[in-house]
Amino acid sequence: MSGRRAVLSAARLNHIHLKSSQSLINPFSTARATSPSARCLRQYATASQSHSRPVKRSRKIPILITTAILGGTIYYFSSSSKPTLLNTETFIPYTITSREAISPTSFVFTISPHTPDPSLPYLTPSTSSWRYPLWSVEFKQPQVQIARHYTPLPPQDSEDPADGSLRFYVRAIGGGEMSTYLSRLGVGHDVWLRGPHVGFDVPARLGAMDNVVFLAGGTGVVPAMQVAKAVLERSPDAQVNILWAVRKREELQRVSSPIPRPSWWQFWHANSSSKPVELHAQLQDPSPIAQQLKAMKTKYGQRLRVQVAIDEEQTQFREADLQTAISGGQNGRLPLSRSTTGPGCRLHDSAMLEMAPEFETPATAEECRCGHGAGKNLFMVSGPDGFIAHYAGPKRWLGGQQVQGPVAGVAAQLQRRYPKLADDWLVLKL
Structure with a gap:
């Protein structure tokens, strides 16, 4: 018995010693360590953990650098793949050459693309002629x-x-x-174009008809020149009559001295015989x-x-x-009707035109429901609102x-006075 007790006592002592050693080695175990050495170990472990946190955060720095380099690489390759030729989705740089x-508030400027375009989208393929009768950028x-x-001026010869x-x-x-x-x-400055x-498919709406009257205010004369050409x-x-309204004579010709403005008396009692001038x-x-x-008049007579x-x-x-322009100068008499258009045609039905936007895709022959040879003369208006x-x-x-x-204003007055106008002429607003 004494020997067994001695053995048990020794085992118990070893077990107690083992538990004490574990508590000292692992101060965060469930067993309480109340000795001074245990408390010191716990404080050391806590201090070591707090000092290790900045080391973990510092590992984020290489990640941020890598991300920045990767982002810059992606941006470089995506930027270099952007279109460099004129298109309808992206703005392309041009240089003012x-x-x-013309006047203190108006001017003409020419621009050229940074990158030459071997197949300009507004030219007829394999030619140097414009594809569209009316277009803008x-x-x-x-x-x-x-x-x-803005509408580009038609090219000169x-x-x-x-x-x-x-x-x-x-x-x-x-x-x-913008202006x-x-x-x-x-x-030398750059501008950006898209x-x-x-614009309106002028030939499709004109059809077999051949008269265009274009009333233009200020810079609205540019689309008139496009259509005329x-x-x-x-x-x-074909016959084209351009009525161009300008604010000052400088838009028409250079003047050496300012033209005196009329007095208020002259303004209210202006000579009723004052008429627009003919460009000759x-x-x-x-x-x-x-x-x-002038060059266009020389060419087309x-x-x-x-x-x-x-x-x-x-x-x-x-x-x-306007009546004289529409009649073609035939003593104010309106021309005889040759229109064969019918209702329901998006190209020639005035009622359907009321809901039409200015920009449209060129029409196909199947889109006209009026039959072969159909068409209407065009009365077009462009300028400020x-x-x-x-x-x-x-x-x-x-x-x-x-x-x-709907058609209103002076054009509507003419239609009421001459109902035949609504049958033979389409009014297009730009």
């Missing part, structure tokens, strides 16, 4: 992130459109973010726009007529002027885009 002032104002449509250069006629207006921005840019955006080159029987080949010191119009009304000289286009509203009625907003809206 020339700039010519968007300019971006980078400071305020807005975009506005001495120019090769295949080089990608485009010319624009711009007038800076008060409160106009003011462009007016501040000189030669397009082309195709396309229509007159399309048919030898003898016009002295023409502005760049008038010079190009009597098939192109250009009249100019100057606001500061108290001349404007009245109902009688107030100008369009006065002569043809305002455009309207529908579904986030502008549509034609």
